[in-house]
Amino acid sequence: MQARYLPYxxxxxxxxxxxxxxxxxxxxxxxxxxxxxxxxSLKNFQEVTxxxxxxxxxxNTLWLAAVVVPIQLALALLMATxxxxxxxxRDLVLYIWTIPLGISDxxxxxxxxxIFEQSGFLNSIxxxxxxxxxxxxxxSYQNPTLIFVAIALAEIWRATAIMLVILVxxxxxxxxxxxxxxQVFGAGRWKQFVRITLPLLRPSLSTALVxxxxxxxxxxxxxxxxxxxxxxxxxxxxxxxxxxxxxGSAAAAVALIILxxxxxxxxxxxxxxxxxxxxxx
Amino acid sequence: MAExxxxxxxxxxxSYQALNDINLTVSDQEFMVLLGAxxxxxxxxxxxxxxxxxxxxxxxxxxxRRVDHLPPKDRGIAMVFQNxxxxxxxxxxxxxxxxLRMHNHPSAEITKRVHRTAELMHIERLLKRYSGELSGGQRxxxxxxxxxxxxxxxxxxxxxxxxxxxxxxxxxxxxxxxxLAESKTTAIYVTHDQVEAMSLADRISVMNQGxxxxxxxxxDIYRNPAEKFVAGFIGNPxxxxxxxxxxxxxxxxxxxxxxxxxxxxxxTLDFAIRPEDVVLAETGIKAKVNVVEPLGAHLLVTCDVNGxxxxxxxxxxxxxxxxxxxALQPQLDRIRWFxxxxxxxxSLEKNDV
Ligand SMILES: Nc1ncnc2c1ncn2[C@@H]1O[C@H](COP(=O)(O)OP(=O)(O)O)[C@@H](O)[C@H]1O
Ligand SMILES: [Mg+2]
Numbered sequence: 001m002q003a004r005y006l007p008y009x010x011x012x013x014x015x016x017x018x019x020x021x022x023x024x025x026x027x028x029x030x031x032x033x034x035x036x037x038x039x040x041s042l043k044n045f046q047e048v049t050x051x052x053x054x055x056x057x058x059x060n061t062l063w064l065a066a067v068v069v070p071i072q073l074a075l076a077l078l079m080a081t082x083x084x085x086x087x088x089x090r091d092l093v094l095y096i097w098t099i100p101l102g103i104s105d106x107x108x109x110x111x112x113x114x115i116f117e118q119s120g121f122l123n124s125i126x127x128x129x130x131x132x133x134x135x136x137x138x139x140s141y142q143n144p145t146l147i148f149v150a151i152a153l154a155e156i157w158r159a160t161a162i163m164l165v166i167l168v169x170x171x172x173x174x175x176x177x178x179x180x181x182x183q184v185f186g187a188g189r190w191k192q193f194v195r196i197t198l199p200l201l202r203p204s205l206s207t208a209l210v211x212x213x214x215x216x217x218x219x220x221x222x223x224x225x226x227x228x229x230x231x232x233x234x235x236x237x238x239x240x241x242x243x244x245x246x247x248g249s250a251a252a253a254v255a256l257i258i259l260x261x262x263x264x265x266x267x268x269x270x271x272x273x274x275x276x277x278x279x280x281x
Numbered sequence: 282m283a284e285x286x287x288x289x290x291x292x293x294x295x296s297y298q299a300l301n302d303i304n305l306t307v308s309d310q311e312f313m314v315l316l317g318a319x320x321x322x323x324x325x326x327x328x329x330x331x332x333x334x335x336x337x338x339x340x341x342x343x344x345x346r347r348v349d350h351l352p353p354k355d356r357g358i359a360m361v362f363q364n365x366x367x368x369x370x371x372x373x374x375x376x377x378x379x380x381l382r383m384h385n386h387p388s389a390e391i392t393k394r395v396h397r398t399a400e401l402m403h404i405e406r407l408l409k410r411y412s413g414e415l416s417g418g419q420r421x422x423x424x425x426x427x428x429x430x431x432x433x434x435x436x437x438x439x440x441x442x443x444x445x446x447x448x449x450x451x452x453x454x455x456x457x458x459x460x461l462a463e464s465k466t467t468a469i470y471v472t473h474d475q476v477e478a479m480s481l482a483d484r485i486s487v488m489n490q491g492x493x494x495x496x497x498x499x500x501d502i503y504r505n506p507a508e509k510f511v512a513g514f515i516g517n518p519x520x521x522x523x524x525x526x527x528x529x530x531x532x533x534x535x536x537x538x539x540x541x542x543x544x545x546x547x548x549t550l551d552f553a554i555r556p557e558d559v560v561l562a563e564t565g566i567k568a569k570v571n572v573v574e575p576l577g578a579h580l581l582v583t584c585d586v587n588g589x590x591x592x593x594x595x596x597x598x599x600x601x602x603x604x605x606x607x608a609l610q611p612q613l614d615r616i617r618w619f620x621x622x623x624x625x626x627x628s629l630e631k632n633d634v
Contacts, residue, residue: 180333181366185431186354186383195379199370278413279370 033252044253048241057232062261064148064223064233065216068155072212073205075156076163081193083164084171094168098161105158109225112154113139116146116226139226147227154222159215163208170204171197173281200281206273213269214262234258283344283357283434283467284309285330290339292325292491299325301491303339307467307484312458315471316478317488318514323471324363326488327437330469331360343435354383359428361438365420367412373399373423374408380431394430401460402426418449425457429464436461438470442477454480475515479503487511505617509624512553512617518581518592523566525552525618536566536586540611543618543627550627551619554611556581556592561599562610568593570605582607 036043048054083094100108115121116138123135138146174197182192198205220235229236234254242251285307292300299322307313315323328334330341332353341349348356359380368376374395381391399405402422412420421441428436441457442450458481461468472478478485479499486496487510495507506512512520525533525542526549533542535552542550557579559566568584568591575581579594582601593609601607618627 175366177362177364177366178368180353181360181362181368182379182383183333184331184353184358184360185380185427188352188354191383196368202370275370276411278411280413281369 029252029255032249033256035249044249045257048237048250048253048257053232053237057234057237058257060148060231061217061219061233061235061258064152064155064219065213067148068152069209069212069216071152072156072160072163073209075160076167076208079160079164080167080171081197083168094164097164100158101161101165103158104221105219106221106225108154108158109222112150112157112222113225116150139230141230144230147231150226151219151223151231154226155216155219158222159212162215163212166204166208166211167201170201170208173204174200175281202273202275203280206269209269209273210266213265217258217262217265284342285435285467285469286340286342287326287330288340288342290326290329290336290341292322292329292334293337299491300329300336303493305486305493305496307469310465310467312461312468312470312481312483314478314482314485315469315488316475316482316485317473319473321488322491323473323488324439327360327439327469327471330435331358331437332356357434359431359433359436361421361424361428361436361441363439363441363443365424365441365444367415367420367423367427369412371411372408373404373410373412373415376412376423377408377426377430379427384431394432398426398430401429418445418453421445421453425460429460429466432464433466435467435469436464438468440472441470443472443474450477457481475517487514489514504615505626506553507626509551509553509619509626512619516555518556520553520555520617521589521591521593522619523552523554523586523589523591525550536568538564538566540613540616542616543629545620545627547620547622547627549621551621553617553619554615557594558612558615559593559595559609560612561595561601562608565608565610566591568607568609570601570603570607573601573603584609 033044034040034042079097083090083097086093103111113120117123118135118137120138122138123132126132127135139150178196178200179192182196187195218235219233220239223231223233223236234257238251238254238258241247241254285305287303287305290300290303291298303326305313315326317323325334329336329349332348332351336349339349340347343356343358367373368379371379377395377398378391381394386394395408396405399408402425404419404422404426407415407419407423412423415423421444424441428438442453445453454477470478470481482499484496484498485502486493487502488494489510495502495511497505497507502511503515506515506520509522513522523535525535525540527547528534528539531544532539533550533552534540540552542552566586568586570582570584572583573580574583575597576594577597579597580599580601582593582595584591584593584607591609595601618629619625620627
């Protein structure tokens with residue numbers, strides 16, 4: 001066989017697999033979303049966006065991502081820098097920090113629910129220490145901020161490690177001599193971080209951010225466990241349309257909206273963190 | 282005014298002693314070359330001066346200021362790294378400007394200095410490029426420009442030419458010498474290449490296994506090696522050594538010939554002579570020719586003298602063939618003597634060098 005066909009032959013199985021189980025279903029979903037029973041239209045989109053819950057679920061989703069992802073990024077950078085500076089026990093610390101990755105998002109939501117519930121740890125501790133007279137229901141419609149905080153905390157706890165892993169690998173790729181040169185030419189620790197680590201980490205940063213942002217737009221189980229219907233997000237709307245209202249077309253439309261903002265933010269991230277040609281390590 | 286003083290510096294990596302009681306003074310504007318085989322501790326010493334490595338003991342002084350507890354940025358140094366360490370994410374301009382920005386120079390001043398040093402290193406046309414778009418030689422120029430732009434008291438260079446091809450190395454060597462002389466900076470330059478060392482240095486420090494064995498000007502190092510190690514290391518081909526036995530009259534027998542030598546207690550010494558300091562003669566040290574290599578300007582003849590290898594560079598008109606036995610006469614004032622027990626040079630008179 002000719003060598004130039006070989007790569008295509010080798011990627012053929014995975015292409016078929018993706019085509020069958022990703023592109024085709026995607027096509028079906030898109031068809032459902034843009035079809036109103038008579039022909040092509042945007043009726044399904046008009047229907048879901050004009051529903052009274054849509055603005056709050058849209059806003060909640062974006063807000064959650066906007067708060068959670070930057071905090072996760074900062075934490076992951078801090079943790080990755082610390083891990084990288086360690087001489088001993090580095091692997092052990094990394095394993096411990098990535099434990100939450102092994103826990104499903106629903107389980108994570110339930111763990112944090114156990115903390116915030118009326119009979120949960122937080123109430124018990126505050127009551128035990130005498131800060132409050134008796135346990136109160138923290139997570140209720142009277143306390144939307146706390147619901148948001150609980151969900152954000154659970155998400156940060158659960159999913160920071162995925163960024164950490166990517167960033168640790170990325171930082172490990174930066175040759176030490178750049179730091180030495182920076183030191184000799186007058187950069188302290190902070191300047192080394194800002195002027196050397198961050199720019200040289202751009203490829204890893206964009207991978208980590210794209211991954212995290214997309215997952216943040218798809219947040220569901222944690223929200224469901226902690227906020228239920230009190231905190232609607234786009235994914236829970238999709239679920240409700242599909243399985244409670246049995247409106248597959250509307251569910252498909254919301255799903256495509258999520259896909260739309262995911263693609264838009266991915267493009268934005270890749271653009272901002274683009275490394276010019278010739279400027280790679 | 283930037284004088285560097287290194288006092289009793291030692292460095293251990295775990296149980297391995299990489300540097301052993303280093304003492305060295307580099308005077309203001311001097312070009313000092315640290316010369317030694319790979320692994321002898323040159324880089325370690327340079328990094329201790331730079332502050333990238335901490336000495337196990339000893340002191341480093343720059344400008345009458347003790348600096349060994351200071352971070353690199355407060356030592357008034359700039360450095361050219363062996364692999365250049367040109368920042369890949371910055372343009373050539375920003376690379377050269379890096380140190381100046383870190384030291385908060387005004388931007389007009391930065392632009393001026395970047396352009397001046399870029400011009401000096403002939404890289405004005407590359408200022409907008411990234412390091413990935415440069416050749417090795419161009420990257421090397423950027424690394425030097427970045428150091429020069431700082432107008433540092435001291436510039437440290439770790440084998441800056443070793444990654445270049447031979448022709449470029451020759452060209453950069455001459456250029457570097459000119460630029461550094463112009464800049465009036467004190468320079469410490471690490472290399473394992475003795476030709477490079479000879480051609481650049483005001484003074485050479487020859488290092489061996491974590492020690493400085495001799496620090497002197499290139500000609501003195503070449504003519505008067507302080508130790509047998511230096512004699513065998515410097516020069517291509519290096520010095521010849523023959524065993525000398527003391528005669529009852531105090532003179533020395535070398536290859537069957539009597540020579541005046543040191544008066545000392547030892548009964549045997551190492552007689553040393555450079556290959557170019559012998560001539561063909563009617564009588565002299567008997568040598569059996571093994572290899573004749575015509576090198577154009579002269580013949581390099583490798584012979585056997587009483588079982589020891591002996592090289593001579595002779596006039597290319599000499600009619601010599603393999604298997605011939607020739608007589609070689611050393612130029613008497615170029616003979617050196619070494620004590621075989623400790624390798625130190627044996628001076629002729631008690632008050633001689
Ligand atoms: N960080 C280090 N850890 C352990 N040993 C080292 C380290 N750096 C250098 N060495 C050892 O110290 C010796 C001197 O190294 P170096 O200064 O790099 O030599 P040179 O630059 O003369 O080739 C070598 O034997 C090297 O293996
Ligand atoms: Mg070295």
